[in-house]
Every structure is written in structure tokens, then in C-alpha cells.
Amino acid sequence: MKYISTNGTTAPVNLLQATGNCIAPDGGLYLPSDIPSIPTAFFNNISEMTLKDIAFVVCSAFLDEEVPSHELKNIVDFAFAFDSPLIRLDEHTFILELFHGPTLTFKDYGARFLAQLLKLSDKKSATRRNILIATSGNTGAAAANGLYKCSDTIVTVLYPKGKLSRVQTSQFASLGENIHPLEVAGTVEDCKKLVSAAMADESLSQFHITGANSINIGRLIPQICFGLHAYARLLEMGVENAAEAAFSIPTGNLSNVVACAIAKKMGLPCGKIIAATNTNNQLERIMAGEISKPEAPVRTMAPSIDMTFPTGWPRLKALYNDSAEALQKDILVASPVDDAMIRDTVNSLRQISGYTMDPHTAVAYAAAAKHAPADKPKVIFATGHPAKQLNIMTAITGAAIELPVQLTRFMSGRTHPMMIPPTLPALKKFLTAINN
Numbered sequence: 001m002k003y004i005s006t007n008g009t010t011a012p013v014n015l016l017q018a019t020g021n022c023i024a025p026d027g028g029l030y031l032p033s034d035i036p037s038i039p040t041a042f043f044n045n046i047s048e049m050t051l052k053d054i055a056f057v058v059c060s061a062f063l064d065e066e067v068p069s070h071e072l073k074n075i076v077d078f079a080f081a082f083d084s085p086l087i088r089l090d091e092h093t094f095i096l097e098l099f100h101g102p103t104l105t106f107k108d109y110g111a112r113f114l115a116q117l118l119k120l121s122d123k124k125s126a127t128r129r130n131i132l133i134a135t136s137g138n139t140g141a142a143a144a145n146g147l148y149k150c151s152d153t154i155v156t157v158l159y160p161k162g163k164l165s166r167v168q169t170s171q172f173a174s175l176g177e178n179i180h181p182l183e184v185a186g187t188v189e190d191c192k193k194l195v196s197a198a199m200a201d202e203s204l205s206q207f208h209i210t211g212a213n214s215i216n217i218g219r220l221i222p223q224i225c226f227g228l229h230a231y232a233r234l235l236e237m238g239v240e241n242a243a244e245a246a247f248s249i250p251t252g253n254l255s256n257v258v259a260c261a262i263a264k265k266m267g268l269p270c271g272k273i274i275a276a277t278n279t280n281n282q283l284e285r286i287m288a289g290e291i292s293k294p295e296a297p298v299r300t301m302a303p304s305i306d307m308t309f310p311t312g313w314p315r316l317k318a319l320y321n322d323s324a325e326a327l328q329k330d331i332l333v334a335s336p337v338d339d340a341m342i343r344d345t346v347n348s349l350r351q352i353s354g355y356t357m358d359p360h361t362a363v364a365y366a367a368a369a370k371h372a373p374a375d376k377p378k379v380i381f382a383t384g385h386p387a388k389q390l391n392i393m394t395a396i397t398g399a400a401i402e403l404p405v406q407l408t409r410f411m412s413g414r415t416h417p418m419m420i421p422p423t424l425p426a427l428k429k430f431l432t433a434i435n436n
Helices: 015-021 040-048 051-063 069-079 107-125 138-147 166-173 188-200 202-207 217-237 255-266 283-287 313-319 324-330 339-353 359-371 386-397 405-411 424-434
Strands: 003-005 030-032 086-088 093-097 129-134 153-160 179-184 209-211 246-250 273-276 331-333 378-382 418-420
Touching (some): 003 015, 015 209, 040 217, 069 107, 093 217, 093 359, 129 188, 166 179, 166 386, 179 424, 188 209, 202 424, 246 255, 246 359, 255 273, 313 324, 359 378, 418 424
Parallel strands (some): 246 273, 273 331
Antiparallel strands (some): 003 030
């Protein structure tokens, strides 16, 4: 299996190379040169397969014997060490809980998978690597925990000043060892620009920099399993029309939407993939060619998807060969969900069913309620635990949200982050210091 750039002007590479590079030399994002098909026999037996079983088959297809089976099994067992239950809310509504990992978000799967790929790659090349992560909360925690104590790996987590809660910050800033928190006097977009600039700067080549955000194909591949796992559990439950289920996904940088679209191209039977956005995301205007770069986002109750221009857009566009018509056959861009709708959705669900969902899941739920067929199954991707947005959830519900043990274990740690202006020279100085 070879991986090509969305910009199409650099030579194909294998997955370990694509993972190590993160961004292609021409500035594009890596995608598989061909989407593999999954054998019919896989779907004949999928209802009897666990998430780990599904993940091994999917990841094998993308690694294409690049990693020996026994090593891949160890990688999958580590990355998928926790399950994602499918919860039935009513006759046609299901919640896929993707937040049972160590940092309580779906990103735990991809971060742990990526960490193992990088460890394997670095072991073969004897390289000391620097990993840069820009985060608005969830990515930094998941990647830092996945890469914690990895030998010959230095991790820097860049996050915007004053934008993260104490709970969010403590999940990476209290770890120590090889994890370095770095507060940036700017926005999360500034953090992302710094990461991209550092990876492109030849004067920093001695640091062997790569990224662990969703721009890294190693983060994306495990997420392809989510839709297949949901379909397997629908079949296991005996749900009618499981093959027509709509998947509603909270949409920030598009990684789960891209992953689900790849799964559909591999053979996953499903209905529409609903890209559920808050009021920041300008995906409809991007698809229409009206916007070509990020605009300043406005803080909402779903901050992890406060992106105006998803970094995964080049992948989604390339996946459908720049055809808006082909893309729209599979993907429906939902009407933006505002804060009032998030609040109403969370509180009404608590009253009706006793189920508490986080604000990002509420965005997907509201979008599915509006756009998915009422008489067919709909699967809502629950991408984070409610306690991840503790202050927001308390403001929405007026009630205390219990902190799971995964979060409380971080709270006693001490944090001493450095702070820099949002400039490349400042980041260079920081990287030089921590590498000496």
C-alpha cells in the first residue's frame, strides 16, 4: 500500500514513512493511493467480531504486510484496549460511545495507534523524534498520553493561552517525563500554524519533527473502524435496516467524516454520513469555493469543533476526486447547530431518557434529528465524555457532573508550562532548549 499527497506532486511512500513525515514534502496530506475493499466474508461475520477484531482487519489492509502480523496485533491490542459500546436511546437512535479511553475522547484510539507506529519506525531508524501537537483540549491530552514515556521521543503540546480548562490542561501538563506543555499567546489556529511552519522549516530538520494531529494519516486509520464497529453492533442487536443507518458525526477538522467515508468506500453499508457542525464551521461555503483559508472562530459551547476551515478538507476533496456531486451522494453537511440548540438538546435528553451527552455529541444528535430519516436507524458518534467540558456542562445543566477516575488521577499533578508568543523564532528557541 502506497500513500500519496493530496497535492499530487511528490513520490508515493509507505505508511511508516507517511506517518513519520506527517505532511508530504509538497505541503499536502497523505491519503492511500487506492482504497482497499474488504472481503464479503468479513461482512458475513462482522456481527460476531469485536472492535479489536475489526481493527486488525482494517489496519492490516492499510499496512499491507509492512508490519508483521504479530507486531500489528500488539499495536491493535494497545490502541484498542477499551471498547466503544453502542447505546440504544429509542427505536431508531443509537449512541456510539467513543470516550472510554484514558483521556475520555475518541482520539485515544488514533493517538495510541500512532504512538506505536512511530515507536516502530524510530526503532528501525534509531531516530530521536520531536512531536508537535496543537490542541484545543482533546488532541493534546490523547496524544500526550499515548506517547508518554516513549523512548527517544520528545512531545511538545502547544495550546492557546486562557482557552483550556484546568481539567483539560492537567491531562497533558501534569505528566512530565518527555511531555512538554507550551502555552501560546494566541489562538488554536496560531498553534496549528506554528506546528506546520516548524515541520516545513529546514533549519529544524535535525529535530526530526512530525505532528500528531489528525493531519497525520497514522491518526486517521484507526478511526475507519468506528463506522464498521457501529454497523456490527447494529447487526448484533438485530436492528432492522442496519445497512441504511445514518452516521451523524461532530465535525471539527473532519477526521471522523473522512474516516467514515473511507469505510463506506471499503464496503461499509450505511446511509448518509452527516457532518454535524456548530456555528463556526464554514464547510458549506468551503465546498462552494467561497472560503480558502481559516477565519477567526467564535467561542461556542462545543469548543473542540470551533474550526472555521477544517484541516481535513483537502483529504475529503481528494477522496471524491474534487467532485462535489460525488461527495454529496455520501455526505450531508448539516445546518449549523447553535448554543441554544446544544443546551436544549442536552437538557431534553436528560429529562426524557436520563442520558447525559457532551456538547459535541449534542451537535451530532441535533443534526441527526433534523436531517436523518425518522424511520431508519441513526448512529450518533459520542466523541467525548461530558466531564471533558465540565464548566460548560455545569452551565448547561445546572448540575454537577461526576469526574471519572481517568480525569481525577491527573488533577493532583503540578503544572509549570512555558509561554511563548505565536512566532516561529520563539518556538525554535524552546525546541532547542528541550533538546539539549
